[in-house]
Amino acid sequence: MKILIDRLAFRNALARVEMAIDRKPTNPVHGGVLVEAANDHVVLLTNDVDMAVRYQVDFVQVDQPGWAVLPGRELVDIVKDLESDTITLTLLDGGQVEVRSGDDLCTLVTLESSADTGREGTSHSESFPLVPALDGEPAITMDKGDFLVSVNSTRFATARMQDSRFATEGILMELADSVVTMVGTDGRRLACIRRPTTGGSGKKARAVLLPKVLDQIYRFGQDEEGESISIWFLDNMVGFRMGNLESFGRVLNKEFPNYSNVIPQGGKHVVRAHRESFSKKLRLASHLTQESAAVVRIAFSANNMEVASENEGRGRASANFEVDYVGEGLKTAFNPAYILEGLKAAHSDQIELQIDDAVRPAKFLLGDDYSYVVMPLSALV
Amino acid sequence: MNRIHALDRIVVDQIAAGEVVERPSSVVKELVENALDAGATHIQLRMEDGGIRLLEVRDNGSGIEAEDLPLALTSHATSKLRDAADLDAIASLGFRGEALASIASVSRMSIMSRPHGAKHGASLECAFGRVGQVHDAAADYGTRIVIENLFAELPARRKFLKTAATEGAHCLAWLQRLALVHLGVGFEVSQDGRTTFQVHADDDLEARCAAVFGERIAADMVEVAREDPQLGVKARIGAPETARRDARRVHLFLNGRWIRDARLLRAVREGVKEFVPIGHYPTLFLHLQIPPERIDINVHPQKTEVRFRDERAVFAVIVTTLRKGLASAPWATRAVGPVGGQVQERSGFAPSWARPLQDTAGANSFDSSGGFPVPGSNDQLPLTANEVTPEGEYLNFLSVANTFLFRPVTGGVEIIDQHALHERVNLEELRKEVRAGAVMQQALLMPALVEVSAEELAELLEHRETFLTLGVDLEAFGDTTIAIRGVPARLTRLVPESLLRDLLEIARQNRAATPDQLQEEMLFSMACRGAVMAGDRLDRPALEALLRRGADLPQDRTCAHGRPVRVFLSQEDLERAFYRR
Numbered sequence: 005m006k007i008l009i010d011r012l013a014f015r016n017a018l019a020r021v022e023m024a025i026d027r028k029p030t031n032p033v034h035g036g037v038l039v040e041a042a043n044d045h046v047v048l049l050t051n052d053v054d055m056a057v058r059y060q061v062d063f064v065q066v067d068q069p070g071w072a073v074l075p076g077r078e079l080v081d082i083v084k085d086l087e088s089d090t091i092t093l094t095l096l097d098g099g100q101v102e103v104r105s106g107d108d109l110c111t112l113v114t115l116e117s118s119a120d121t122g123r124e125g126t127s128h129s130e131s132f133p134l135v136p137a138l139d140g141e142p143a144i145t146m147d148k149g150d151f152l153v154s155v156n157s158t159r160f161a162t163a164r165m166q167d168s169r170f171a172t173e174g175i176l177m178e179l180a181d182s183v184v185t186m187v188g189t190d191g192r193r194l195a196c197i198r199r200p201t202t203g204g205s206g207k208k209a210r211a212v213l214l215p216k217v218l219d220q221i222y223r224f225g226q227d228e229e230g231e232s233i234s235i236w237f238l239d240n241m242v243g244f245r246m247g248n249l250e251s252f253g254r255v256l257n258k259e260f261p262n263y264s265n266v267i268p269q270g271g272k273h274v275v276r277a278h279r280e281s282f283s284k285k286l287r288l289a290s291h292l293t294q295e296s297a298a299v300v301r302i303a304f305s306a307n308n309m310e311v312a313s314e315n316e317g318r319g320r321a322s323a324n325f326e327v328d329y330v331g332e333g334l335k336t337a338f339n340p341a342y343i344l345e346g347l348k349a350a351h352s353d354q355i356e357l358q359i360d361d362a363v364r365p366a367k368f369l370l371g372d373d374y375s376y377v378v379m380p381l382s383a384l385v
Numbered sequence: 386m387n388r389i390h391a392l393d394r395i396v397v398d399q400i401a402a403g404e405v406v407e408r409p410s411s412v413v414k415e416l417v418e419n420a421l422d423a424g425a426t427h428i429q430l431r432m433e434d435g436g437i438r439l440l441e442v443r444d445n446g447s448g449i450e451a452e453d454l455p456l457a458l459t460s461h462a463t464s465k466l467r468d469a470a471d472l473d474a475i476a477s478l479g480f481r482g483e484a485l486a487s488i489a490s491v492s493r494m495s496i497m498s499r500p501h502g503a504k505h506g507a508s509l510e511c512a513f514g515r516v517g518q519v520h521d522a523a524a525d526y527g528t529r530i531v532i533e534n535l536f537a538e539l540p541a542r543r544k545f546l547k548t549a550a551t552e553g554a555h556c557l558a559w560l561q562r563l564a565l566v567h568l569g570v571g572f573e574v575s576q577d578g579r580t581t582f583q584v585h586a587d588d589d590l591e592a593r594c595a596a597v598f599g600e601r602i603a604a605d606m607v608e609v610a611r612e613d614p615q616l617g618v619k620a621r622i623g624a625p626e627t628a629r630r631d632a633r634r635v636h637l638f639l640n641g642r643w644i645r646d647a648r649l650l651r652a653v654r655e656g657v658k659e660f661v662p663i664g665h666y667p668t669l670f671l672h673l674q675i676p677p678e679r680i681d682i683n684v685h686p687q688k689t690e691v692r693f694r695d696e697r698a699v700f701a702v703i704v705t706t707l708r709k710g711l712a713s714a715p716w717a718t719r720a721v722g723p724v725g726g727q728v729q730e731r732s733g734f735a736p737s738w739a740r741p742l743q744d745t746a747g748a749n750s751f752d753s754s755g756g757f758p759v760p761g762s763n764d765q766l767p768l769t770a771n772e773v774t775p776e777g778e779y780l781n782f783l784s785v786a787n788t789f790l791f792r793p794v795t796g797g798v799e800i801i802d803q804h805a806l807h808e809r810v811n812l813e814e815l816r817k818e819v820r821a822g823a824v825m826q827q828a829l830l831m832p833a834l835v836e837v838s839a840e841e842l843a844e845l846l847e848h849r850e851t852f853l854t855l856g857v858d859l860e861a862f863g864d865t866t867i868a869i870r871g872v873p874a875r876l877t878r879l880v881p882e883s884l885l886r887d888l889l890e891i892a893r894q895n896r897a898a899t900p901d902q903l904q905e906e907m908l909f910s911m912a913c914r915g916a917v918m919a920g921d922r923l924d925r926p927a928l929e930a931l932l933r934r935g936a937d938l939p940q941d942r943t944c945a946h947g948r949p950v951r952v953f954l955s956q957e958d959l960e961r962a963f964y965r966r
Contacts, residue, residue, distance in 0.1 A: 164878065165878055165879075165880050166880070167833075167880055167881075167882065168880075168882055169833070169834070169882065189830065191829050191830055191831065191833065191881070192827055192829060192830060192877075193830070194830055261830070261831050262831070265831070266830045266831055294814070294875075299825050299874065317937075337825070339827065339874065339877075363828065365830060377830065379827060379828040379829060379830050380828065381825045381826065381827055381828075381874050382825070382826050382828065382871075383823055383824070383825055383826075
């Protein structure tokens with residue numbers, strides 16, 4: 005293998021695959037980056053079991069095809085610090101790869117390599133965990149922007165701790181009737197968003213994904229060419245393709261809560277509020293909550309909402325602002341962080357709160373087909 | 386056929402000696418106590434071969450009249466007790482009149498004594514119970530007793546003695562116990578010609594602790610006293626980090642008598658709970674003063690066990706005393722102020738936390754299987770009322786291994802364990818809420834369902850009310866499933882299912898416990914479960930928030946399980962590590 009590659013292109017490619025470098029590999033090969041050169045491009049592949057990323061760099065001068073698994077951490081780090089515009093990678097006899105850039109020279113010991121001609125999409129590696137090719141008709145094609153917004157609208161509501169019964173650390177992705185539903189919940193609040201597909205086989209499908217892969221897509225998807233994303237449901241994996249980026253996420257084999265039962269349909273009280281004012285008042289009040297057990301009390305009456313808090317020993321806050329509401333009013337309490345996170349992800353300037361009473365879940369409509377359910381707090385007296 | 390006959394007097398004494406004289410240290414105890422009862426102000430102990438070959442106790446006490454010497458070696462002869470009525474109010478250390486006779490029956494003993502004012506002394510020898518004649522002798526004022534060849538004629542007993550070094554250590558330990566509590570009396574020990582222990586008559590308790598526990602430990606001990614004619618206490622408590630798994634550094638005294646009682650040790654454990662790791666005992670000198678008529682020490686010949694008329698009050702006092710002392714002890718974090726605060730010298734403890742003892746009298750009764758009333762367990766643990774310190778300074782820290790936070794403080798560096806701190810923060814905050822009846826509950830969107838056995842289900846539901854006070858809302862969901870509908874709002878990291886398993890475990894282990902005790906145990910568990918773990922990566926704002934929350938805790942030295950929250954390395958410690966000292 006011998007290639008000449010643009011340094012920035014190579015560095016960007018590595019940034020995309022970096023997240024899937026196995027940090028604590030049981031087999032050292034899994035901690036590497038598979039670099040495969042053929043024709044006029046190079047394909048990079050990393051796989052840490054939870055997710056895999058395959059990225060193709062075009063316009064590469066391939067003098068000699070071949071492939072090598074290079075130590076991931078080291079490769080990423082040295083490429084960051086090389087300065088010349090181009091980099092030459094040369095596989096030497098004896099399983100070493102010379103990385104030359106300008107006057108700088110690094111030699112990396114490969115974890116596995118071959119001078120054989122690599123054909124696109126296939127590799128001869130024996131121990132590096134490969135991923136299936138994304139060919140055939142995808143299950144979903146949809147607007148990339150819609151997909152990224154869906155990720156951003158649900159990701160924050162996922163649980164940080166693992167639950168043994170429910171896969172709440174993951175995000176549910178469901179396809180039915182040309183609509184993709186994504187749901188994130190931690191058992192205390194739940195975010196649910198629906199977006200239409202633009203194509204694909206349209207068969208019903210459902211998977212719970214670890215957020216890691218969605219984070220990676222969210223971070224790099226915007227930069228990829230094309231306006232759409234294609235999604236394949238594979239055996240215990242979901243594959244995503246945007247331009248030259250292919251990401252694979254492991255599917256969680258756990259039940260996901262039945263979200264549709266949880267989302268209330270309508271509410272006795274309906275309050276419409278300006279998102280920005282609501283956020284500001286909440287933030288103001290949350291400065292004077294107990295740092296650990298933040299509680300804000302929310303009371304609304306005709307066209308007014310009061311957000312109040314108290315931190316024993318430090319002080320109290322009360323903020324009022326105008327809302328659109330008619331009715332006898334209601335008092336309830338929430339963890340302000342939960343509402344603030346929802347408001348931050350909201351798509352529209354006006355949000356709507358639907359609530360029955362102080363103990364049942366409150367539903368926030370934060371945009372078209374985007375609802376966010378939060379359980380209120382109650383004081384035990 | 387064997388006929389019944391009365392035993393020979395010597396055999397009777399030897400049998401009695403089995404209870405009183407087990408090893409050389411028992412002899413030391415008996416003889417030194419006699420010397421103390423005789424009003425001695427200076428007592429010397431000389432040992433050879435750990436006291437097995439020779440043991441000599443010399444005092445400057447009142448001495449024994451020549452004509453009384455033979456009587457001293459007769460069993461049940463004593464100068465300390467006259468009739469049965471005196472038994473109810475024993476003020477002297479010995480009273481049974483067994484010791485000397487018992488020792489004389491198992492060794493070669495010689496007594497030399499000269500009462501004050503007598504022209505000369507007298508001596509008497511006794512070999513394994515065979516008493517000789519009284520002779521005039523030249524002697525100092527006081528009494529000198531020499532014991533040689535202990536158990537030499539009783540091979541069965543001798544066989545059970547350990548090495549000379551071990552026996553010598555036991556002898557020394559007994560003498561130290563007596564030396565700790567008998568202020569105004571000087572003690573001197575020489576072992577095989579070397580002086581190994583010495584306190585002077587005018588040495589105070591601090592000096593005595595230094596002699597017994599070592600200078601470093603003694604310097605950090607804190608004194609707590611309680612003046613009460615019915616139940617007085619004087620205690621010196623070592624810093625928590627000197628706690629050990631065995632109770633060898635626990636010295637409990639009752640009216641000048643060293644006692645060792647499993648129940649009292651339990652009170653000690655209870656008192657140090659949350660301050661030292663579970664199963665550890667502190668370095669402790671604790672002297673109870675109770676009028677003799679309110680106690681019974683005539684339980685065992687060695688008199689190390691006691692019965693109290695008012696047992697619960699005594700336990701309560703031990704527990705409160707320990708808490709008070711530990712709370713104000715200079716810890717590993719010696720002069721450091723609150724977590725997150727600037728360094729300040731600690732002042733005295735805030736005594737407002739302590740509830741009057743009467744409050745606990747009405748609590749549950751003590752029995753060996755259940756718990757016992759713990760004063761103040763529902764109160765805040767006492768710690769220095771720190772002045773409010775300006776924020777900002779503490780935000781200068783370094784997180785290591787996602788576990789430890791290093792921060793420079795005046796005079797050194799402080800290391801904080803993030804899990805332990807979070808656990809303590811959770812505990813204190815939860816406790817405060819629970820006490821105020823203001824626990825906020827976070828209802829769950831969908832109840833967490835946990836499979837349990839029918840028996841477990843019944844057990845959990847039995848404590849439903851207690852759980853509810855903590856913000857945990859449980860409900861039966863069929864015969865073998867429990868539904869958790871709500872969890873405490875502040876524990877956002879809590880996984881409902883593991884919480885339930887813990888609660889079940891606690892309910893089982895504390896069957897006899899009162900709801901209050903159960904609640905306390907659950908608080909511990911929830912605090913721990915809800916805390917970040919060692920190795921959990923926290924971003925800087927989260928760490929800062931944690932430190933800020935830790936800044937005004939009533940107790941911020943240990944986690945709920947007694948492990949340290951923070952350790953202070955002084956400049957001196959650092960210099961030592963770099964051989965600059």
